[in-house]
Amino acid sequence: MKITYYLEVLSSWCTWVEPTWDALKARYDGRAQFEWRIALMNPSDFPTSRAQCDWFYQRSGGTVMHSPFMLNSGWFEASRKGHYEAPNLVAEAGRDFGFEGDTIRRAIAHAAVREGQKVGDLATAVAVAAKAGRINPKKLQAAAESDAVKARVEASTREFFAHQIDQRPAFVLTDAIGDKAVFSGLVRLDPLTAAIDAMLADTAAYAAHKAHFGAPPVR
Numbered sequence: 001m002k003i004t005y006y007l008e009v010l011s012s013w014c015t016w017v018e019p020t021w022d023a024l025k026a027r028y029d030g031r032a033q034f035e036w037r038i039a040l041m042n043p044s045d046f047p048t049s050r051a052q053c054d055w056f057y058q059r060s061g062g063t064v065m066h067s068p069f070m071l072n073s074g075w076f077e078a079s080r081k082g083h084y085e086a087p088n089l090v091a092e093a094g095r096d097f098g099f100e101g102d103t104i105r106r107a108i109a110h111a112a113v114r115e116g117q118k119v120g121d122l123a124t125a126v127a128v129a130a131k132a133g134r135i136n137p138k139k140l141q142a143a144a145e146s147d148a149v150k151a152r153v154e155a156s157t158r159e160f161f162a163h164q165i166d167q168r169p170a171f172v173l174t175d176a177i178g179d180k181a182v183f184s185g186l187v188r189l190d191p192l193t194a195a196i197d198a199m200l201a202d203t204a205a206y207a208a209h210k211a212h213f214g215a216p217p218v219r
Contacts, residue, residue, distance in 0.1 A: 001032040001200060006039040006160045006170040009087040009109050010046075010075065010119075012057060016065050017169040017187040018106065024192060031200065036102070038092055038153045039160035039168055043082025050076050065187075074116020085153070086122040086144070087112065090129045092153050093143035097135050107132030175199045177206050 005021055007014040025034050047053035053073040061067040087108045094104030111117040111128040119125040126144060130137035143149055163172060167185030173195055174180045179202065181195045 001028070001176070001196065001203070002174045003028070003032050003034050003196070004172045004174075005034070005036040006156070006168060006172070007036055007105070008039060008041045008168050009091050009105055010084050010112055011041065011168045012060050012071055012113060013167075013185070013187060014169045015071065015109055015113050016060060016067075018102075020187055020189045020192065021102075021169075023189050024196075027193065028196060032196070036105070037156040037159070038088045039170065040085060040088055040153060040157045041082075041168070046082035046084065047073075047076060049078065050074075069114075071113045072116035075112040075118055075120065077118060077120055080120050084120045087119040087125045088153055089144045089149055090119075090122070090125040090140065093140055093146070093149045094129060094133060094135070096143045096149070097133060097140065099133055104129045104133050173199060175203050177203050 003024060021036075024032075028034075047056060050073045053076050054070075057071040057073065061070055091105035091108055108119050108125055108128050111124075112119045117124055117128065119128060122141065122144065126137050126141045129135065130140050133140075160168075160170065163170070163182050163184075165182060165184035169187065170182070170184040171186075171192060172180065172182050173192075179199055181199065183192060183195070186192070
C-alpha cells in the first residue's frame with residue numbers, strides 16, 4: 001500500500017491537514033509506504049491581497065477547522081504576483097540532505113503561515129530550513145537553485161495534475177492489486193481511513209485466495 005500526499009508548502013489547507021497526515025502514518029505504520037510530493041499552485045491560485053488572504057484564513061481556520069489560532073498572512077507579497085516557488089524548491093532540496101520526512105517543509109510552512117515570514121524570498125526560506133535541519137545554508141541554497149531540484153518539482157506537479165485534480169492537499173492511495181483512490185481537498189481523517197482499510201482488506205483477500213488456490217489458470 002502506498003499513500004502519496006501532494007502539497008504546496010504555503011497552502012493553508014495543507015497546514016490544516018498535517019495532523020491527519022501524522023495520524024495516517026501512526027495508524028498504518030508498517031502496513032503502508034508514505035511519501036509527500038510537491039504540487040505547485042498556479043500563480044492565479046494565490047490571494048491577491050493580504051485582506052483576501054486573511055478572509056480565506058478566517059473561513060478555513062475559524063469557520064471550518066475551528067482552530068484556536070489564526071494563520072498569519074505576513075508572508076504575502078503583492079509584488080510576487082503569485083510566484084512562491086522558492087519555499088517549495090527549498091523543501092524539495094532538503095531531500096538531497098537526507099530529509100525525506102516532514103521536518104524541513106513544516107519548518108518553512110510554520111515560518112510563513114504562523115510567523116508571517118516572507119519565505120517567498122529564497123534566502124529567507126533557506127535560512128529557516130537550514131536552521132531546522134542544521135544544514136549548511138550555502139549548500140542548501142545551491143541545491144534549491146539546481147536544475148535537478150527544479151526538474152523534480154516540475155515533474156511532481158505534472159504528476160499531480162495528471163490525476164485530473166487541482167485542490168491541495170491531495171492523497172493518492174494505491175495498493176498491490178492495482179486499485180487506486182484519489183482524494184483532493186479533503187482534510188478529515190475518516191474518509192481516508194475508510195478507503196485505506198477497504199483497500200487493505202481487499203489486498204489481504206487476494207493474498208488469501210492465492211495461498212489457497214495459487215495463481216490463475218493460464219487458460
